[in-house]
Each structure stands twice: as structure tokens, then as C-alpha cells.
Amino acid sequence: MATAQHFGRTGCDATPVLRERGQREVFCGLTGIIWLHRKIQDAFFLVVGSRTCAHLLQSAAGVMVFAEPRFATAIIEERDLAGMADCNDELDRIVDQMLLRRPDIKLLFLVGSCPSEVIKLDLSRAAARLSVKHGGTTRILNYSGSGIETTFTEGEDACLAALVPGLAADASAKPSLMIVGALPDVVEDQFLRLFDALGIGPVHTLPARRAGAMPPVGPNTRFLLAQPFLGETARALEDRGATRLDALFPFGAEGTTDWLHAAAQAFGVDAMQFRRTIAPGRERAKRALAHARPLLEGRRISFLPDSQLEIPLARFLAIELGMVPVEVGTPYLHRRHLARELALLPAATRLSEGQDVDRQLDRVRADRPDLTVCGLGLANPLEAEGLTTKWAIELVFSPVHGFDQAGDLADLFARPLRRRDLLRV
Numbered sequence: 001m002a003t004a005q006h007f008g009r010t011g012c013d014a015t016p017v018l019r020e021r022g023q024r025e026v027f028c029g030l031t032g033i034i035w036l037h038r039k040i041q042d043a044f045f046l047v048v049g050s051r052t053c054a055h056l057l058q059s060a061a062g063v064m065v066f067a068e069p070r071f072a073t074a075i076i077e078e079r080d081l082a083g084m085a086d087c088n089d090e091l092d093r094i095v096d097q098m099l100l101r102r103p104d105i106k107l108l109f110l111v112g113s114c115p116s117e118v119i120k121l122d123l124s125r126a127a128a129r130l131s132v133k134h135g136g137t138t139r140i141l142n143y144s145g146s147g148i149e150t151t152f153t154e155g156e157d158a159c160l161a162a163l164v165p166g167l168a169a170d171a172s173a174k175p176s177l178m179i180v181g182a183l184p185d186v187v188e189d190q191f192l193r194l195f196d197a198l199g200i201g202p203v204h205t206l207p208a209r210r211a212g213a214m215p216p217v218g219p220n221t222r223f224l225l226a227q228p229f230l231g232e233t234a235r236a237l238e239d240r241g242a243t244r245l246d247a248l249f250p251f252g253a254e255g256t257t258d259w260l261h262a263a264a265q266a267f268g269v270d271a272m273q274f275r276r277t278i279a280p281g282r283e284r285a286k287r288a289l290a291h292a293r294p295l296l297e298g299r300r301i302s303f304l305p306d307s308q309l310e311i312p313l314a315r316f317l318a319i320e321l322g323m324v325p326v327e328v329g330t331p332y333l334h335r336r337h338l339a340r341e342l343a344l345l346p347a348a349t350r351l352s353e354g355q356d357v358d359r360q361l362d363r364v365r366a367d368r369p370d371l372t373v374c375g376l377g378l379a380n381p382l383e384a385e386g387l388t389t390k391w392a393i394e395l396v397f398s399p400v401h402g403f404d405q406a407g408d409l410a411d412l413f414a415r416p417l418r419r420r421d422l423l424r425v
């Protein structure tokens with residue numbers, strides 16, 4: 001099992017964290033809609049925002065906007081801002097129209113934005129009001145994806161946390177497992193097969209693929225977070241009596257083993273059976289990682305804050321591929337959920353939370369890491385300064401969890417280095 005002693009490192013759990021506030025270069029939580037709308041197949045995300053929010057979604061979704069996506073922006077016009085129209089009436093009208101046209105929508109999220117928050121439009125009241133009206137056919141919930149409240153993946157956290165109070169109560173005496181976090185279907189299916197082979201069940205996922213199939217929750221629910229950015233959702237589940245299983249996040253062979261092991265232990269799976277069941281997947285992951293290792297070993301890497309995946313990924317790269325994390329920045333550091341990850345990070349790693357982008361870029365320039373993981377807005381400027389970069393967004397949009405994706409995950413980091421080496425020749 002992956003433990004600090006096992007890898008002979010002191011760990012980063014006691015390392016002071018550089019806390020920075022200032023200019024930030026991050027996405028707002030609206031971006032989560034891009035993967036959430038594909039995951040929950042009968043949900044619709046209606047952003048109540050400005051043209052800026054609509055532009056953001058269009059550019060982040062790319063070609064998806066041509067595929068009749070299940071998201072849209074109700075644009076707050078100047079006359080709404082001027083108080084000439086009652087925003088609530090307008091919103092009701094839009095929702096009525098939309099649900100009439102799209103009877104396939106079973107779950108509607110009203111998503112708050114900076115403008116809707118600044119004008120104090122009460123979307124939770126609107127959701128409650130509209131739920132009564134459309135109660136027979138569509139559930140209506142709300143959450144905030146605004147840049148004031150949320151950074152990038154925190155939009156998913158807010159969305160899932162909004163689902164929790166409405167989950168059915170699970171009063172059964174038998175423990176059940178819940179996987180929490182929107183994973184690509186192919187990855188989710190792999191995990192479900194593994195839990196089945198381990199004899200663990202029933203297993204549910206939050207979110208489910210359909211509004212009507214959301215999992216029940218109760219004191220016998222044990223849950224595994226598949227993503228590190230789900231602090232609010234975890235708290236909401238704990239409020240409903242569920243217990244979080246503490247584990248590394250399922251990145252790489254070690255992370256995935258530890259994550260599965262936490263469930264195996266909670267469900268009393270025999271150690272021999274556990275090892276036998278996971279051995280083929282673990283071996284495949286190890287082989288794929290051995291292939292990527294020569295290119296990555298010893299290379300220095302810095303992460304700029306983006307998604308909260310930074311710490312688990314730095315742990316994976318350090319432990320399994322021999323990379324050297326220089327600075328690992330995260331928009332928010334959830335110490336309790338990341339305690340085991342921090343214990344495995346090399347002690348010399350510089351940790352930072354939040355951002356003052358100019359100071360952080362000065363540190364990147366002084367460190368000159370071999371690879372800098374950053375957002376699209378910083379990647380090209382840094383490349384122009386001779387630094388090699390990896391777009392952080394791909395780490396969220398690509399299937400990266402579990403044994404069978406470990407090689408692809410390593411390759412996401414290897415690719416820019418390989419390209420740089422090729423172009424240099």
C-alpha cells in the first residue's frame with residue numbers, strides 16, 4: 001500500500017503553505033457545465049447571466065455548441081438591470097417556454113453567475129417556485145457557478161452539493177458504496193466492474209447518468225470521492241449521515257490501488273481476494289507507466305492553480321514517475337481530504353494556495369521547471385519565453401482516473417516534453 005514510510009519520504013503534511021491573494025488567472029465554475037451536461041443525460045443547465053457568461057460557455061464548449069447541448073444562458077438585459085422588468089417574471093417565462101419545448105428535460109439547474117449574484121436575484125427562491133409549477137415532470141434546483149463564488153471545478157462541487165438534499169433516504173441495514181464525482185462513463189464502468197468482482201455492493205454513483213436514478217443516502221452509505229474538489233458535496237453527504245472513506249485519489253497504479261483498498265477494507269474484502277482481483281489492472285498500469293518513465297524521470301514540474309487536481313497529480317508524478325515537483329499551486333487546499341496525498345509529496349515541494357499571478361509567474365521564471373502546468377491564457381506566453389507547458393484543462397476533460405487510464409495520464413505530461421525534444425533536433 002502507498003504510505004509515506006513505504007516510499008521513504010517525509011512528506012509535505014507539515015510544510016507551510018504560501019497563501020496568496022491578488023490577480024487570478026482561473027476559470028469560473030460555469031465551466032463545469034461542459035462535462036456535467038454530458039454526464040447527466042436528461043439535465044439542462046440554464047445559466048442566469050450576461051453575454052460574457054454565454055461567450056465563456058461557447059468558447060469552452062468548442063464544437064459541442066453545434067450538437068444541441070443541454071445548456072444555455074438566460075441573458076440579463078439592461079432593462080432587467082435597470083429594474084424595468086421583473087427578472088423573476090422573465091425567468092419564469094423562459095423556463096416555461098423551454099420545458100414546453102423540451103419535455104425530455106427531467107432536471108433543470110438554474111446556475112447563478114456574477115451578474116445574477118450582484119443584482120441579488122434569488123435563484124433558490126426561483127427554483128422552489130418553479131419546482132412547484134413543474135413538479136410533476138421536472139425537478140428544478142439551483143447552484144452558483146459564478147467567478148465570485150467558484151473556481152473551475154468547484155462548479156461541479158456546487159452542482160453535486162445541490163443534489164444531495166433531494167436524494168432519497170436510504171434506511172436499509174446493509175452498507176452501500178457511493179462513488180462521488182462525475183467520471184467519464186468508460187471509467188465509471190471500469191470501477192463498477194472492479195467493485196463487482198470484489199463483491200462490493202450495492203454501488204451507486206453521484207451524479208447518476210439520469211435524474212431519476214440518483215443514489216439514495218443514509219447512515220449506511222460509505223462514499224469514495226473520485227475528485228479532490230468535492231468539499232461541499234462531502235459535507236452535505238456527511239450531514240445526511242454518510243461516511244467518507246479516506247483514500248488517495250485514483251490516479252496511477254498506487255492511487256487507484258489505495259482508493260479501491262479503502263472500499264475493500266470498509267466492506268471486509270479478504271486481502272488475498274483484493275490483491276488477486278486488482279492484480280491484472282495494476283500490472284497493466286505499471287507497465288504503461290514504465291513506458292513513460294524514461295522521459296519524465298528527474299524532470300522538474302510546477303503547477304499553477306486551476307482545478308484542485310494539482311496535489312494528487314503531483315503525488316502521482318513524483319511517486320510513480322520520478323518527477324520532481326517544484327511548486328504545486330492549488331486554488332483551494334482541503335487539508336482533510338488531501339492529508340494522505342500531502343504525506344506522500346516530496347518534502348521539498350513548495351505548496352501555494354490561491355494566486356497572485358504576477359508573483360507566481362516570477363517564481364516560475366526563477367525556477368525554470370522543465371514543465372509548467374497552467375491555463376490556456378498563460379501557456380502560449382510562457383512557451384514564448386522558452387518554458388514548456390501543459391494545458392491544465394486537458395487534465396479535467398480527459399479520462400485520467402483508474403488503472404487503464406494511468407498510461408494516458410502519464411502521456412499527457414510526456415507529450416509536451418517529447419514535442420519540445422523533437423522540435424529542438
Ligand code: SF4
Nearest residue numbers: 028053113114146147
Ligand atoms: S459567471 Fe462571472 S466569471 Fe463566469 S463568465 Fe459569468 S461574469 Fe464571467
